[in-house]
Structure formats: C-alpha cells, structure tokens
Amino acid sequence: MALIVQKYGGTSVGSLPRIHHVVDKILKTRAEGHQVVVVVSAMSGETDRLVALAQKLSITPNPREFDVLLSTGEQVAMALLSMALIDKGCPARSYTGAQVQIRTDSVHNKARILEVEGSKIQADLASGTVVVVAGFQGVDDLGNITTLGRGGSDTTAVALAAALQADECQIYTDVNGIYTADPRIVPYARQLSQVTCQEMIELASQGAKVMQIRAVEFAGRYNVPVRVLSTFKEGSGTLIIQSLHKDHSIVSGIAYNRDEAKFVLRGLSDLPGIAAQILNPLSDAHIEVDMLVQTPSINGATDLTFTVHKRDFNQVQELLENSSKTLKLDKLEGNDQIAKISLVGMGLRSHPKVASTMFHTLGVQGINIQLISTSEIKVSVVIDEEHLERGVCALHEAFQLGKEPKEVEIN
C-alpha cells in the first residue's frame, strides 16, 4: 500500500463528465490498494470568470478580497468531486486550504506555503477516506485566505506530498509528459521517461508550461518524487527525479520562447555603474530582464544587449530613450521579432562540445545567432523568430533526441 497524492488541473475537472472520469481514476488507484489524497484546481474557465467579475468592479482589485474571490473556484471543484466520489460509494471529504491548515505567508495573490498540517488528513486516510484538498489556496497567521498564484495547485500537491511523506505525487495534466521538444514543432519528439528537477525547471521556464516552477523547486528541496502524466490517456508519464541516473541523456530536451524582445545599446561609454544606470529604471518599473550580455570594451566603448518580455517592449523603449539622453550612446536598437531556443540537460556541464555542436548546427542551417547565454545545464540562443521551427527541428535531429539515450553517442 502506497500513499499517493494526485493533482488534477482545471481541464481535468472542467466539466461534469470529466469529473466522473477523474472519479474513475481515483477509484482505480484505490482499488490497487493505495491511499489517495487529491488536489484539485478550479474547473477550467472558472478562475477567468471570477477575475473578469473583479476587474469589472475595480481596476486594481483589493488583493485580500481578490483571494477570497478566487479561492471559491477550487472550493466548488473539491465539493463536486467529493460528492461524485461519495455517490459511487467511496468515502471522501473535502478541505479548503484554511480547513486543512495550508499555512502561507500573507503575500496575497502569490503567497508561499510555509507549513502544512497533515494530522487531519492522516486520520481520514487511516479510516479509508479519500481526502480532496483545494489547490492554489492557503491561510495566513491571521486566518486570511491567500492564494499561491496561477499554477499554485501544483505546489499544493507537492507540499502535501512532502508533509505526508507520500510515495509519489502525480500531476495530471492535458499532456502525456515531458518531451524532448514541443511535439507541435517536432512531430517525432520523444516523451522522456525521466528528467531531473533542475532540467524540469529549465524546461518549464523556457516555455514547456507543464508544471509550475515553484512546485518543481519544492519537489527538489523536499525530495518528493513527482510524476507528470495525462488525465486523458493511459501511460506512465514522466518521472521527475532528484539526481542523475547513469544512462541519463546529455541533452534532455529543447525549449523555446517566442515571448521575448531584444534591445541593443551600441557604443556605450564603458564606465563603472553604467549597466546599473540603464537597468535600474527597468527594475523600478518591475520589468524583468532575462538574458543580458555586455561585449568586451573596445576603445572605452561597449555594447549592451538584453531581452525582456514582449509585453514590456514599448515601456522599455521609452525608459531607454529617457536614459539615453544622459548617456553617451551611438545607437539604440529594439527588436521584438526574435525567439529563444534552449538546450537543456544535466550532461551539458561536462560536455562543452554540446554548445559548439549547437552553434554549428544552426550555422549550417543559415540561422544567425544574435545572442548566447549559458548556465550549468542550459545553452540558450536568440535568433530571428521566423527561423524558430527550423532551428528546433535541426537541433532535435543533431542531438538525436528522438532516440533513447542509450542509443545516442556524441563525440
């Protein structure tokens, strides 16, 4: 008998027939002899409906009341799911974040889980009851309802799994698992049987929106075995593991991102503090900078290049034009027709040839690299947006990601 935490997202409980389907999956797990704790999101569309209501009343809805409002979405879903389970003869009990004491800080709309009190759940499980917990929400020290931000149900599930020392945390979604690349771009992309937490974080932040990053970090920190799998198709999904297995691939997957825009400041005086002078107004305006590269100085002048989210393009343009008045600067270039491609893999750090193979592959395709940034387990390049699909496919081919790791040799 194992203790399994299953998280079902909004699409999985998006209609009454789908709730019945989830009931069947839970009953099957239970019939296999396991104890089950279920975490549910709001039915798909419900959160958007509530957000729209709030925004019609207030341009900046009060954060505390916004959380009170949003948290009802999961409460509806958990009650319906529990009813459906009980109707099938399976004892079930639902709990809100406050009821089961998912304690968070008081940062409304993006609270962080501090502690989970598992005793109530343990008692129910011991009596053979399926426990259904509202995802995405918690309660602060003063009894205020908090929410964890979009995707927060994943974190709820992982936190519960950690607190209950569950044997596995299963994240049910509308994809079959994690792939070597987006199957819409690379039809022969292969589903990964396992990835490490670190790879998963890079893949997620790079655009593979399968699971919330914070939840993956949480899983890594508390050593929770997480499996991502499909609600709608049978299969064993992708297991997110803590550390590298011996036959783990060098490159696990390719992520991409079309949501960034690039700015180049050319011929900047290379003085101490110059980068801060340019970037401070951006951080003051809560604009996140992703990639950032400064070229070596030539004759006291340097080029600074960075990327931001596309939605911030106009605002950044304005801020830079303001700053540039007081800066010595040859030229300011902005480009929002770019895309980022990233190779992700635990093996990258010990295989420097991966980066050069990447650059060579793109070069052969005639795709110009505008910017490069690397981390321990990732190499990212910025290219013209129009070459994105071709670039991803060429790299998938070059690194033989369609094959099982054992069959691949990189020299």
Next chain:
Amino acid sequence: MALIVQKYGGTSVGSLPRIHHVVDKILKTRAEGHQVVVVVSAMSGETDRLVALAQKLSITPNPREFDVLLSTGEQVAMALLSMALIDKGCPARSYTGAQVQIRTDSVHNKARILEVEGSKIQADLASGTVVVVAGFQGVDDLGNITTLGRGGSDTTAVALAAALQADECQIYTDVNGIYTADPRIVPYARQLSQVTCQEMIELASQGAKVMQIRAVEFAGRYNVPVRVLSTFKEGSGTLIIQSLHKDHSIVSGIAYNRDEAKFVLRGLSDLPGIAAQILNPLSDAHIEVDMLVQTPSINGATDLTFTVHKRDFNQVQELLENSSKTLKLDKLEGNDQIAKISLVGMGLRSHPKVASTMFHTLGVQGINIQLISTSEIKVSVVIDEEHLERGVCALHEAFQLGKEPKEVEIN
C-alpha cells in the same frame, strides 16, 4: 453614532451595477456617522446554478459537501462587495462564516446558529472598517462548513445584530416593507410602519415571504430591532417591534396561501387513538399537517378534516386509502382547489368580534367557508381557490386596512 447591520439579499447584489448601488447605500449610512456591518447573500441565480451542478452529479448530494459547495455563493458576493467598497476609498473586510466564527450545530443544509464571536468585527469597526459577512453559512465544532437553509442570511444578520448589540438590523429586499395584504391582489393595500414579531411570523408563514421565520423568531428572542425595507426604493420600510404600541391596529394584515390541499374523512368511528392512527403514517412520511379539525361526534361517528401541502396530495391520498381499509369510514374526500386566508393581528385575542366580522363578510360575498382555525393572533379560513382574490379584497375593505389604525373603529 449607531451600529447598523444591513442585510442585502440575492436580488440586491444580483449584478455588478446592483453591487455598485449597494455600495452607495452603505457609503450613505457611513456618511451619516454610523458603523456598518453588511451581511450578503449569493448573487441571485448563483445558488440555483450550484444546486443544479450538484444534482447533475448526484441524486442525493452528500450534505457536508453540498454545504461546501453552496457556501461559495456568498463568498463570491462578499468579496466583490468588499472590493467595490475599497475601490471607492472605503476600508472594508470580508469574512466567511468560519472566519468570523458563526458557530452552528452540525446539521448540514439547515444548521442552527449557536453562537457568534463578535470580537474580530468589533476591532474592525473600531478602526472605521465596514465589515462584510457571508450570510447563510457557519462552521461547526469540527471546523466543517455548514449552511442555514434558504433564507438563512436573514438569520445571520439578526444573530450578528444580537451578538454586536446593534442599534438596528436592516433587511434589504425587493419589497418596500410589510403590507396589510398582497398589493398584487389588493392594489390599495397599505404599507405597515410597524408589526410585532408574532404578527410577522404569522404573516410570513401565511405566505408573505419577505423574511425567514427563524430570523424573526431570533429577533424576538434576543430583542433585536429589525427593519424590512427596499434596496431599490427610498422609504423607511416596516419596523418589526417586540411588543404592542398603544395605537397598534387590531388587525395588522391579511395573508393567504394557495399551496395547500384538503382531506375530509367522513363518518369515522370516534374511538380513542383514531386520529393518531390516521396521522402517524403521514408524519412517518415527513408530511406536515397544517390545519386540523375534528367535528363533534354524532352517534359515535365523526368527521376529520386537515390540510397538507399541495405537493403531498397524491402521497397522502395513497396513505389514507391504505389506512381506510382497516378503519370504519363512510367517505374520503380530497380537494386541492382550495386556498387559505388568514387575518393576523395582536388585537385579535381581545376582540372576538373580528372572527365573526370575517365570517359575515365572506358570507355576504357568497363565499363558503370550508374550515376554520384560530390562534391567539390569527383567524384562518379555507375557501374555494377561485374566490381567493375576491375574499382578500372584501376583508381588506371590511377591516378598513387601507386606513391608518388611528382612523379605524371596529364596533
């Protein structure tokens, strides 16, 4: 400065423009220097939507989970109202029944309030905050969410007013107040400036569905001054008072009910226990009997007449046919084309002529009285349904209910 509890029903907060209207009313009360606690129902239609969802999943939804589901309706409304208040610069905070500790018993779907913890609210009020509380819901000793049954928000408001020792509990509805008769039947019906709790209970249970009976009882028990008034029209509404003022009318109003059906058992052997033998199967089937009259025995035979709700007509017919096999009985008559008219007034007990004036008035109209039942402050008669409107109008005229009490003389 007074402390005022205002309850807004589902129609009052049924749309975003209506929520804005309620905000204006609250701000006006606050501008007059009062402290305000607001109790809200779910937006109209929302509870029905949730009930329909549950019933599609389960024929008999689990009561605990049903409460978890239904309670989200008020939670949405309280969050939206608080947001709208804050957006207008008015400090506001919403609380669920669990957050503000509206303690109830554990009878799901129709829980009773045991205790209300007012300290949190008092602290907010002291800091100038408008407190918005979810109506209709509470929490039991184990932390389970409970609901009070339809109309329960009225009880929440009265219970809060009692716990906070509020100066007035205002129940905002879609009617202007309590009338001497249904204005749809009697166009010149007069709005009452005040009624006693007892009269209000009789008027409510007789069909004037303005306020939940349990809430009126609560107001009487804890001596809470309650005012019923319209959200949509200006006016001072009807004040529900504890005891009779000196110029209180003898007859306050006329109530009616079309929802009953009548059964007559003729020529019943007048033996001890015979009524119980007939009525026990009904109470076993949870069927409520309203009026019940047994005629004096003639030659050891008697007639038993009673009324039940129309929806129970067929079931009662069957039960009686079963019983009648073992009873000596001349005839069983059922009639669901009846209506009940009731005169209600604190003065009735000391003015026996009221009843005879009532019977005479109906007689002059050629309306036959099938059944009479009286209580301290009420006289009810059953007549043919087709004569209902005519009967109500004639009585309203006979007792001069269109005039202020001071002008009326009954000899």
